[in-house]
Structures are given as structure tokens and as C-alpha cells.
Amino acid sequence: xxxxxxxxxxxxxxxxxxxxxxxxxxxxxxxxxxxxxxxxxxxxxxxxxxxxxxxxxxxxxxxxxxxxxxxxxxxxxxxxxxxxxxxxxxxxxxxxxxxxxxxxxxxxxxxxxxxxxxxxxxxxxxxxxxxxxxxxxxxxxxxxxxxxxxxxxxxxxxxxxxxxxxxxxxxxxxxxxxxxxxxxxxxxxxxxxxxxxxxxxxxxxxxxxxxxxxxxxxxxxxxxxxxxxxxxxxxxxxxxxxxxxxxxxxxxxxxxxxxxxxxxxxxxxxxxxxxxxxxxxxxxxxxxxxxxxxxxxxxxxxxxxxxxxxxxxxxxxxxxxxxxxxxxxxx
Amino acid sequence: xxxxxxxxxxxxxxxxxxxxxxxxxxxxxxxxxxxxxxxxxxxxxxxxxxxxxxxxxxxxxxxxxxxxxxxxxxxxxxxxxxxxxxxxxxxxxxxxxxxxxxxxxxxxxxxxxxxxxxxxxxxxxxxxxxxxxxxxxxxxxxxxxxxxxxxxxxxxxxxxxxxxxxxxxxxxxxxxxxxxxxxxxxxxxxxxxxxxxxxxxxxxxxxxxxxxxxxxxxxxxxxxxxxxxxxxxxxxxxxxxxxxxxxxxxxxxxxxxxxxxxxxxxxxxxxxxxxxxxxxxxxxxxxxxxxxxxxxxxxxxxxxxxxxxxxxxxxxxxxxxxxxxxxxxxx
Numbered sequence: 001x002x003x004x005x006x007x008x009x010x011x012x013x014x015x016x017x018x019x020x021x022x023x024x025x026x027x028x029x030x031x032x033x034x035x036x037x038x039x040x041x042x043x044x045x046x047x048x049x050x051x052x053x054x055x056x057x058x059x060x061x062x063x064x065x066x067x068x069x070x071x072x073x074x075x076x077x078x079x080x081x082x083x084x085x086x087x088x089x090x091x092x093x094x095x096x097x098x099x100x101x102x103x104x105x106x107x108x109x110x111x112x113x114x115x116x117x118x119x120x121x122x123x124x125x126x127x128x129x130x131x132x133x134x135x136x137x138x139x140x141x142x143x144x145x146x147x148x149x150x151x152x153x154x155x156x157x158x159x160x161x162x163x164x165x166x167x168x169x170x171x172x173x174x175x176x177x178x179x180x181x182x183x184x185x186x187x188x189x190x191x192x193x194x195x196x197x198x199x200x201x202x203x204x205x206x207x208x209x210x211x212x213x214x215x216x217x218x219x220x221x222x223x224x225x226x227x228x229x230x231x232x233x234x235x236x237x238x239x240x241x242x243x244x245x246x247x248x249x250x251x252x253x254x255x256x257x258x259x260x261x262x263x264x265x266x267x268x269x270x271x272x273x274x275x276x277x278x279x280x281x282x283x284x285x286x287x288x289x290x291x292x293x294x295x296x297x298x299x300x301x302x303x304x305x306x307x308x309x310x311x312x313x314x315x316x317x318x319x320x321x322x323x324x325x326x327x328x329x330x331x
Numbered sequence: 332x333x334x335x336x337x338x339x340x341x342x343x344x345x346x347x348x349x350x351x352x353x354x355x356x357x358x359x360x361x362x363x364x365x366x367x368x369x370x371x372x373x374x375x376x377x378x379x380x381x382x383x384x385x386x387x388x389x390x391x392x393x394x395x396x397x398x399x400x401x402x403x404x405x406x407x408x409x410x411x412x413x414x415x416x417x418x419x420x421x422x423x424x425x426x427x428x429x430x431x432x433x434x435x436x437x438x439x440x441x442x443x444x445x446x447x448x449x450x451x452x453x454x455x456x457x458x459x460x461x462x463x464x465x466x467x468x469x470x471x472x473x474x475x476x477x478x479x480x481x482x483x484x485x486x487x488x489x490x491x492x493x494x495x496x497x498x499x500x501x502x503x504x505x506x507x508x509x510x511x512x513x514x515x516x517x518x519x520x521x522x523x524x525x526x527x528x529x530x531x532x533x534x535x536x537x538x539x540x541x542x543x544x545x546x547x548x549x550x551x552x553x554x555x556x557x558x559x560x561x562x563x564x565x566x567x568x569x570x571x572x573x574x575x576x577x578x579x580x581x582x583x584x585x586x587x588x589x590x591x592x593x594x595x596x597x598x599x600x601x602x603x604x605x606x607x608x609x610x611x612x613x614x615x616x617x618x619x620x621x622x623x624x625x626x627x628x629x630x631x632x633x634x635x636x637x638x639x640x641x642x643x644x645x646x647x648x649x650x651x652x653x654x655x656x657x658x659x660x661x662x
Contacts (some may be wrong), residue, residue: 141497142496142497154582156582158489158494159494163489163490164584165473165583165584165585166472166473166584166585166586167584167617167618167619168584169584169614169617169618170582170583170584171582171584172581172582172584172614172617172618173581173582175581175614175617176578176581176582177578177612180511190614190616192611192612192614195614247507247508247578247582248582250503250504250506250507251485251487251501251502251503251504251507251578251579251582251583252496252501252582253495253496253497253498253499253500253501253502253503254496254497255497280523281508281523283500283503283506283521283523283526285521286498286500286503286506287498287500287503288498
């Protein structure tokens with residue numbers, strides 16, 4: 001009970017930086033989002049514009065959370081997620097795919113901006129952290145997180161810890177080849193053909209459906225309304241995901257696979273096809289009872305991941321290296 | 332210097348139990364095989380016959396190692412590798428594929444037989460341990476080991492530790508599907524078609540070559556002599572391996588991939604094809620400079636893995652659980 005109360009009394013500012021908007025929330029130690037605010041980002045916003053938007057959005061949510069005194073609510077830490085490549089230990093946003101910015105000391109900048117220690121992580125990895133702390137994987141030590149959105153990304157949790165690989169890029173499930181047929185394989189942003197990201201992302205789904213102006217979300221709505229072409233397009237999404245997930249499961253031998261991101265909101269429309277192809281390709285004897293599920297955290301997964309990062313800064317669960325880099329900011 | 336001497340003075344009995352023979356060696360702490368002996372196994376040998384062969388082979392090598400006194404050399408520990416499924420923590424040989432035996436308390440049996448603490452591991456995992464302790468991966472914290480032999484198996488080392496997955500089956504690279512074409516896909520022992528094991532193992536190579544009585548080793552010799560059909564068959568082995576390895580690298584983001592097992596002795600005959608397909612499929616930006624190499628440990632990899640297990644029993648590097656299960660044998 002005491003621990004639960006302590007968790008409730010913690011306040012972190014969670015910042016989810018996306019390609020087209022910033023989302024800020026005040027989150028307590030139990031994962032309750034107490035308040036949240038969004039701020040759109042111009043496509044061509046540079047670093048100054050981005051950081052101004054983060055400041056405006058963050059200050060607004062801190063005030064919203066403390067309406068009586070008309071001042072900002074106090075926070076214990078800041079956690080932020082960024083798209084692209086992040087070096088969590090050094091607090092660096094290594095590469096920002098939309099703007100092309102690189103090597104931004106974003107953790108230090110946020111720490112100075114909001115007067116609290118800050119930690120950052122790649123948005124996909126952060127979703128896995130959220131799943132571990134607040135979601136379905138609190139008791140699961142080995143799982144794969146897959147974001148299916150405009151792109152497809154993955155994060156790997158092994159032995160209860162985020163595993164990021166030798167170069168920080170483990171779980172790049174989006175670049176598994178899932179379409180060998182040159183007549184069907186779409187060109188991927190990475191330059192190769194038939195990658196999961198090219199075939200099964202929201203963008204890939206819309207390209208396969210091939211009606212100008214019709215988005216992945218529209219296709220989901222049409223499939224729900226029973227349109228055969230849309231239902232077929234959604235089923236193919238499931239087949240591609242099933243294939244890639246089976247390969248990942250064969251290699252990682254996890255207990256669960258959790259899907260998040262916008263396209264995963266239509267999980268029910270493609271899960272039958274996913275499971276059918278998965279079952280045909282997985283080495284079942286070695287991988288019994290792998291749960292494949294849509295996240296229960298919905299669109300808040302990355303924001304809650306940012307909150308988890310902030311809470312980690314406060315607690316001793318933080319890795320020594322990260323603690324050091326945070327400490328060194330005070331010099 | 333002192334540590335090096337201490338390593339040299341250690342003696343472990345390494346036992347490599349295979350499908351058709353037992354190999355025993357006395358190995359020192361630096362990985363020097365001081366003596367070794369083999370003993371063939373009848374295909375239908377039950378557990379008693381197997382353990383008798385292990386005893387004969389082990390006693391012979393212990394005497395060989397101490398010829399002056401005509402007694403057995405003293406050993407500090409026993410390490411053993413077994414084919415099939417092993418539960419290293421509990422010292423159990425869970426499933427022996429050739430004999431169909433299951434749940435054999437093999438570590439306890441070996442400990443009683445040779446009067447020293449014993450540890451066991453699956454043979455493929457043990458090869459990865461050997462590579463970490465004695466091979467090319469002493470400084471590598473993240474790598475994939477692939478055994479290409481009568482079957483194909485894999486072992487995953489992450490953050491400097493053997494990662495075995497939620498059910499002890501991580502790295503099952505042999506059951507990745509690498510041949511989609513039904514006309515070419517061979518049936519795998521797991522019941523599915525086109526698995527890496529079915530296509531690229533020694534058995535798969537011989538099936539593809541399709542001349543009665545011609546083994547994988549013979550095909551290697553013919554390829555070396557320049558026979559086009561054999562060269563083509565070897566190149567296909569490389570293509571299948573390249574495809575599976577690229578998928579593994581995309582998911583695991585390792586620093587190195589090490590190939591062992593009988594077929595890997597012909598690495599030079601298929602490495603060009605392997606690297607070509609690997610490069611076409613890997614997400615290169617996320618995975619720069621992955622070294623793909625044939626093991627330098629040769630046919631001794633599993634025996635040295637067994638030695639590494641024995642050395643681990645002696646040192647504090649042993650996992651607490653394993654130490655407990657060893658202690659409990661003394662009750």
C-alpha cells in the first residue's frame with residue numbers, strides 16, 4: 001500500500017515527439033495520464049521551432065495539471081521519446097528522420113528547459129518499456145514489440161530488459177523481406193524491395209490498395225463496412241505481419257508479441273490472416289503458447305513509454321551509465 | 332601472469348555426446364586439449380549403453396593424460412554437451428533426439444561417475460560458449476553462432492551472455508523458411524517445407540545434389556575438384572544461409588556471426604554466395620560491419636564448449652541457480 005501511494009504521488013512530464021506533432025502529458029507513477037496536450041509541428045520545423053513547440057506544449061500541460069494556483073505543477077523528472085535513432089545512455093537524438101537533424105543533446109536540453117532530470121529513448125523502444133511497466137507485459141520477461149504505423153519498427157525485451165543490439169538497432173523487423181515476388185514487392189525507403197515496412201505499414205497498405213487519397217484508416221473503415229477489396233488488403237497486411245513475426249519468434253523464442261501503432265487499431269481485421277500465416281511458419285514445438293496481441297495502451301503507448309523513462313530516472317532501476325550521464329549534466 | 336598460470340593448471344573433463352559417438356578430452360583453463368579419445372555409439376544404444384561408453388571413454392582419456400603413474404589424472408570438474416534439448420540450470424537432458432530418451436539427470440550422473448561437479452548444455456549453445464571463452468568472440472558481446480551439420484542449429488549471445496529465450500529455444504535458425512518455391516522446398520523434419528535445416532544442412536545439401544550414396548563431404552570434395560553441379564549445390568547452400576543470416580542480423584543486430592559444424596568446413600566454397608544474398612537482404616545502415624566467419628575452433632568447438640562449462644562450474648562465473656543444483660547433488 002505504501003509503495004502504491006508513493007507511486008501515485010510521483011509526477012513526471014512525458015514528451016512524445018512525433019513527425020507531425022508533439023504530445024505532452026503529466027503522468028503519475030501508476031501510469032495514469034493526469035493531463036495531456038498536443039501541439040502540431042510544421043513539416044519543415046527546425047530544431048528551434050521544435051524545441052519552442054515542446055516548451056509551449058509542456059508548460060501548458062504543467063499549468064493545466066495545477067489549475068488552482070495558476071502555476072505549473074511540480075515534476076520529478078522528464079521522459080521523452082523521439083523518432084529515429086536515439087542513444088539513450090548519452091541522451092542524444094542521433095538521427096531525426098523527418099528533419100534530418102542529427103546528434104541533438106535532447107535530454108540535456110529538456111532537463112534545462114523544465115528544471116528536472118531527463119531521459120530519452122527511441123519511440124518504438126519506449127513503447128516496449130511502457131508495455132513492461134504499465135501494459136500486458138508486467139510479468140513477461142521476453143517479448144517483441146512491433147509498431148505498425150506509417151513505418152514498421154520493433155523492440156526486443158529479453159530477460160526483462162530492453163535489448164538494443166550491438167549498434168542499438170535490434171528488432172528492425174520492418175526490414176525483413178516478406179514479399180519475394182518481384183511483381184508484388186514494393187520498394188522500401190531503405191532501397192530494397194518487399195520489406196515488411198514497405199508492404200504492411202499504413203503507407204504500404206494504402207499503396208497496395210492504390211486509390212488516390214485513400215488512407216490506411218479509410219481502408220480499415222471500408223473493410224469494417226464489408227468492402228471485399230479493403231478486406232483483402234487488410235488480410236494481406238496480416239499475412240505479411242504473420243510471416244515476419246514467425247521469423248522473429250523462431251529466432252527470439254519470446255513469450256509474447258505485442259502490436260501497437262495506428263494500423264494495430266485494426267488488429268481484429270487482420271489477426272485471422274496473421275495467425276494463419278504465423279502458424280504455418282513458426283517452429284511450434286520450440287515456441288508453444290506465444291501470445292500475439294494488440295497493445296491495450298492504444299495511442300498512449302509512446303507517451304507512457306516517455307513516462308516510464310522519467311520514472312526510471314527517479315528510481316534506482318536506472319542503468320549506471322544513464323545515471324552518470326544525467327549527473328554529469330549538473331556540472 | 333599469475334592468472335595465466337592458474338588457468339594452465341586447471342583440468343576439466345570435457346564430454347561431447349553426439350548422435351554417433353562420444354568424444355572426451357582433458358582440457359586446461361586456456362582451452363588446450365591435453366588429450367582426447369573417441370568412442371563410437373551404436374544407433375540403438377539406450378541410456379545404459381551410452382553411459383557405459385561415456386565411462387570407458389572418460390576413464391581412458393584420464394589415464395592417457397597421466398601416463399607416468401598409470402592412474403587417472405585429477406580433474407576439477409566435468410562439462411558435457413548433449414544433442415537435443417537441455418535444461419542447463421537443472422542439469423537435465425530434456426530430450427535426446429536420436430534415442431528418444433527424455434529427462435535424464437545427466438549432470439548428476441556424470442558428477443557421480445567422475446567424482447567432480449558437473450554442468451551440461453545443449454551442444455549448439457556450448458559451441459557459442461566455447462567461441463566466447465576460447466575463440467574469436469572473446470571481445471564480442473553480441474553474436475550469433477550457427478551450426479551447419481546434419482541439422483542446422485543456432486545460439487544467441489547478447490550482452491556477453493548466452494540468451495536462451497522464454498522456453499530455452501532461442502536461435503532456432505534452422506526452422507526459418509528460406510525456400511518459398513514449392514517445387515524446390517524440401518520437407519523438414521519439423522513437418523514444414525523449405526526450412527533452412529531442410530535446405531542447407533549436410534543432409535539437405537545431399538538431398539539437393541540427389542546422387543545416391545554421395546554425402547555432403549563428397550560434394551565438397553567434388554566442388555573443390557571443380558565439378559559444376561557440386562559447385563552449384565554448394566553455392567545454393569550459401570544462398571540459403573545468407574538469407575537466414577540476414578533475417579537474424581536484422582532482428583538481433585549482432586557484431587558477428589560464426590559458423591561451425593561439418594558443412595562449415597567448406598565455408599570457402601559457399602561464402603561468396605552467402606555474402607551476396609546476405610548483402611541483398613540485410614538492412615545495412617542498421618548493421619554495419621557484421622563479421623561473418625567460419626569458427627577457428629573446427630571440430631573441437633563442442634568439446635571446448637563442454638570444457639567451458641566445466642571451467643564455469645569451478646569459477647564464480649557460474650549462475651547461482653546452476654551452483655545450487657550442483658551443490659544439491661552432495662546431499
